[in-house]
Amino acid sequence: MSEMIIRGLHASISGREILKGGNLTVKQGEVHALMGPNGTGKSTLAYTLMGHPSYQVTNGEVMFKGRNILELKPDERSRLGIFLAFQYPVAISGVSVANFLRTAINSRRKAIESADKGVSVPEFRKMLKERMDLLKMDYSFASRYLNEGFSGGEKKRAEILQMAVLKPEIAILDETDSGLDIDALRIVSDGVNTLRGPEMGVLVITHYQRILNYIKPEHVHIMLDGRIVESGDAELAMNLEEHGYEWVREKYESVPA
Ligand code: ADP
Ligand code: MG
Numbered sequence: 001m002s003e004m005i006i007r008g009l010h011a012s013i014s015g016r017e018i019l020k021g022g023n024l025t026v027k028q029g030e031v032h033a034l035m036g037p038n039g040t041g042k043s044t045l046a047y048t049l050m051g052h053p054s055y056q057v058t059n060g061e062v063m064f065k066g067r068n069i070l071e072l073k074p075d076e077r078s079r080l081g082i083f084l085a086f087q088y089p090v091a092i093s094g095v096s097v098a099n100f101l102r103t104a105i106n107s108r109r110k111a112i113e114s115a116d117k118g119v120s121v122p123e124f125r126k127m128l129k130e131r132m133d134l135l136k137m138d139y140s141f142a143s144r145y146l147n148e149g150f151s152g153g154e155k156k157r158a159e160i161l162q163m164a165v166l167k168p169e170i171a172i173l174d175e176t177d178s179g180l181d182i183d184a185l186r187i188v189s190d191g192v193n194t195l196r197g198p199e200m201g202v203l204v205i206t207h208y209q210r211i212l213n214y215i216k217p218e219h220v221h222i223m224l225d226g227r228i229v230e231s232g233d234a235e236l237a238m239n240l241e242e243h244g245y246e247w248v249r250e251k252y253e254s255v256p257a
Pocket of ligand 2: 042043044
């Protein structure tokens with residue numbers, strides 16, 4: 001059973017400290033929600049976990065499979081079994097969704113099984129079809145160029161399909177801020193609910209309490225000013241839904257750094 005253990009993580013961007021500590025462990029098979037007001041550092045945490053070069057880690061560690069992943073390159077983290085769904089995925093003209101996914105799978109397989117041969121085309125087709133059926137996706141979607149001209153909802157679909165095919169052990173979904181309409185929210189929620197199970201741990205990052213109407217997390221964490229200040233179960237989310245973030249601010253904002 002793999003788990004990702006975040007300990008005392010501090011990170012800066014452009015010399016400004018954004019993440020200021022806090023602990024969080026996500027185990028395979030668990031669904032966690034990380035919530036918090038805008039600008040508290042939720043996306044910074046997601047990017048730091050995946051190794052975005054703009055963020056400098058100044059303290060702390062993130063252990064996964066016995067390694068501090070902060071020392072690894074983003075592609076190494078990915079091959080180790082960590083996946084980050086982007087909020088604003090990049091379009092790649094000329095590369096179909098299917099080709100992109102096959103390349104991604106081959107890259108992971110070669111690393112994990114040290115196989116010199118990738119997945120065969122028939123084997124890949126079968127697997128892709130099976131995953132698309134599971135997610136109730138139209139198969140024609142796979143032949144479109146990745147994210148080119150995709151609607152917000154379709155971009156989400158592509159991210160979820162990627163997750164379904166790569167089968168990460170830990171998936172991080174940053175669903176924050178504006179631009180996430182109810183349609184996209186549903187696609188992400190349905191995808192997570194379909195794919196959740198003992199093999200995958202999920203960290204859903206969101207500003208919206210309403211996502212919790214669709215995804216029922218076992219664990220809920222609140223981030224305020226770069227720190228994870230509260231951790232609890234679904235009851236904590238209900239509390240947020242009812243009372244908003246005010247009580248969290250009142251409880252923690254006066255505490256000196
Ligand atoms: P959240 O996802 O919780 O809304 P972010 O992680 O996006 O928060 O941002 C956290 C803080 O980092 C914000 O105060 C934001 O203004 C600041 N920030 C983000 N990017 C930069 C940057 N490139 N330079 C300086 N500050 C930044
Ligand atoms: Mg954000």
